[in-house]
Amino acid sequence: MRISCKTQVGTNQSRQQPSRKQTRRRSLLALVAASVLTLGLSGCASTNSHNFAASDANPISFMLDWTPNTNHVGIYVANSKGYYQDSGITVKILPTAQAGAETSVENGVADIGFSKLSNLADFNAKGAHLKLVFNLAQQPIARWCSLASRTDITSPKDFDGKTFVSFGSAEQTAVVKQMIKYAGGKGDFTTVTSGTNTFTTLTSGKGDFAGFYVSWEGVQSDLQGPKLNCFTQSDWGVPGNPDQTGFAVKDSWLKDPQHKENLTKFIQATKRGYDWALAHPDEAADILVSQTPTAHIDPQQARTSMKLITQEGYWTNQPKQTTVPGRLNMQDAQTYLNFQYEAGSYQDSKGKPVKQAPQAHNLWTDEFIR
Template sequence: MSIVGDIPTEQGPQQTGVRQVLGWLTKALALASAGALTLSLAACGKAGSTNQASQNSESADEIAFMLDWTPNTNHVGIYVAQEQGYYKDAGVKVKILPTAQAGAETSVENGVADVGFSKLSNLAAFNAKGSHLQLVFNLGQHSIARWCSLASRTDIATPKDFDGKTFVSFGSAEQTAVVQAMIRNAGGKGDFKRATSGTNTFATLTSGKGDFAGFYVTWEGVQSDLKGPKLHCFVQSDWGVPGNPDQTGFAVKASWLKDSKHRQALKKFVQATKRGYAWSLAHPDQAAKILVKQTPTAHIDPLQASTSMDRIVKDGYWTAGPGQTSISGAVNMQDAQTYLDFQYQAGSYQDGKGKPLQRAPQARDLWTDEFVK
């Protein structure tokens, strides 16, 4: 889940190949065009006749959901809701689509998926260029982004030491603004080179092709602790970057919400998924096992999954505080707007013609709390 591009195309050390992803997506599109989104993801159904099960299937609402990356603990609530039968209980059928090369946001905008895993700052960038996306559920209550070099790099003690070195990324304006601010607030100039990451950011750093990169502490940070290589990381808020850049959750297209049937299906989906995330926080080890079981092709390391869940619970990344299990699903509007204002002032947002926006994106326009209540 390397932070190598806020609007991802090819991501992460765990990612399956692009050809495999595209193959999965092609199959999903073929099924969708045939009207075959009829897979009930409830693994444990209640006893009943075949005819009754068929009637329930036909009457259920449908949601096609696209991941933003290969399955990981950010998605655990979805797979738990599947395993525990929460979607079936709610009367909604959920089809989980693997991430597309173009990204979940583009897939939602184009109608390939009804709902996609994204984050508020991504929606700001997309909508600035003419999209009409809205966040309807927010998982990330605290930032999980970290900016790291290998621990073996003794020449990098603070972000100031990133000056003149090579940043492994896909060159997003948002990340450039964050790294420049961190460097300058540490006393540097904010000048650095860029290198494109391959499928494994750790390998890019250890090969010497790059000096530092962005990672997520709840996944790659765990991987580093368990398997290496060890990282030396910095948190952007410690170096003058305000707000929370990682308000991450579910995005939909605004026009899709105009259909009352879609709104009904989305409400059922969000509420059942909230239930899945809450159960995951209350039963982290069991939730990790469900994630591994439900995603065999992702080849998730069970120890990484369980350690990640333990870290999420302990540090309270999805809740108001450590150890809590109550999922609000809401956006912290102050943190969101503060971060969007920072990015606007840095010149990160441009319209569809490449011109700077006249005002900062507004968090209130990118978010609705209708479906989390």
Template sequence: MRMQKNGLTMGKRIAAAVGAAALTLGLAACGNTNTADSSNGGSSTPTVSFMLDWTPNTNHIGLYVAQKLGYYKDAGVNVKILPTAQAGAETSVENGVANVGFTTLSNVAAFNSQGSDLKFVFDLTQKPVARWCALASRTDIKTPKDLSGKTFVSFGSAEQTAVVQQMIKYAGGTGEIKTATAGTNTFETLTSGKGDFGGFYVTWEGVESELNGPALNCFVASDWGVPGNPDQLGFAVKSSWLKDSANADALKKFISATKKGYDYALANPDKAADILVAQAKEAQLDSKLTRTSMEEIAKNGYWTTDDAKSLPGTVNFDDAQPYLDFQYKAGTYKDKDGNDPAQAPQAKELATNEYVD
């Protein structure tokens, strides 16, 4: 699960990490999925296709659990889980290759600023999961101020850069950084000395670091002057797709069953992790890493608010808008001509909680 804070730049790079085979499988599996397929070989059960944003990991565990335990069948919906395509989940949803895609609210803002028609309909993460880290062996880096002038290992994302520069300035640094393109493994890029710090997810690479090394020294953006929640990860659809009442009904069934899958994972982290490993064989997930990741998520409530065993799945608009405003002021969002939009993207226009029960 590599840090990917801006689908506009990441989408075209995903295939290198996932492999051409996954791309071929994804396109072959899709077929014509511009609408929820109610024909389904003569059955009246609608089919919803879901495109991953990366290789399968615990962010996607609810889908695999719901599929394995029959939650989709019980809800009256068929679900196809598709490997990520070279174009990325956002573009695939926009073009009708998939009905639903895994993305972030900020990615939806970026795509819609350029003319896309996406709607964020389910928010998995309720607390920031991104971490900005240097190797713990780098004793010269104690706070984000010490990142001034250092080399940031990234995918060229304007969003990531804005976050990092704000953290550095808040800590008293200049905000000036150099950049290096991340390879398929940010750990290797750092240990090779080609970069000084990079972005990670605490629920996956943070766990990997604790289990296998190398040790990291990490910072949370919200602790260093970045407003709101930068890490609202979840599901998006094409707005026009929802105009068909059959599609809207299928989406509600899909989200309800998927949410049940995530809730099962929170209550049974080890069992759910084992289901993910078995169901996503192509990813060759490490069982210990997957179990520990799910345990970390359940223990620290990254997906939950009041009830530790049940995720809300809803967008917190009070956390969403300040972050979108921040990124807008940083010049992250551009229209199709490369200009700044007239105003900041509005969270309540980009997202809805209507389909989460």
């Protein structure tokens, strides 16, 4: 389950970060011209990045939060179908950096990054200036799981005294504590750092439970094993929606009228890609696989994931609906932010608790969704 770039767990692909080596060669004259056009844009291009249009007009760089998966399928569909080119923009997709998409967007390495609202709350509490401009997930997709073979774990109460495979995230800790207490436990557990693959950490016996995403790692578990026994936080006392995920930008980047125009075109083209994916889940899964060969995505996992997303309405909140709203449920958002604030999860740049809960309306805008 991803909370930030540093809180990844493994799937069937290795989650080691790709090289940040610059590969583009230009003549001296072209380099000078390009520097004028792209000052402040990505310095993180890699051999795994994708240029999503033939023209260099109106460039946008987009950074993933993780290895490519069905959460990103709308971007790849938009490219395959020519939606970006039709909109007059050039999109370069960047592999996730070690620092994370949020830091990369804040520092100008990428224009847009895939993130989640609670991540922005954490970063902005420390002095960042990020805003979510498109929300994909409309209901929780995180699950808290032990191996199905662990018959001693039948509810979150049984996580008490066990070892949580984590990266020390205050947000994760607050969620797990609440689930345990709601189930009748004390909320006491130890943590261990995950390796490159959380499934392996669990099967090795180094940890007892961990966080996963049902629409990707849950599918992997069903298809390939090991089988998991999972719990959803909303069933165990955690309020709101912790998994409001989408596209983040830096406030100051939006001050440029050209950036705002390009962002509007990008979001509309990408939303069109997600809509097409919901209407054609198998074909969209195949596009994701074909456009990301270095990710070595299992085609069956991609297809099964898209089927689950469509049937359960994770992006729409309505099963089998084929239009992604892209908007944020403000009540769910603020309820969850309040919960995390009360748990003491948010601290400023000096490590001191913030004086009030982050406000969803300061972290979100629907200006670019039509």
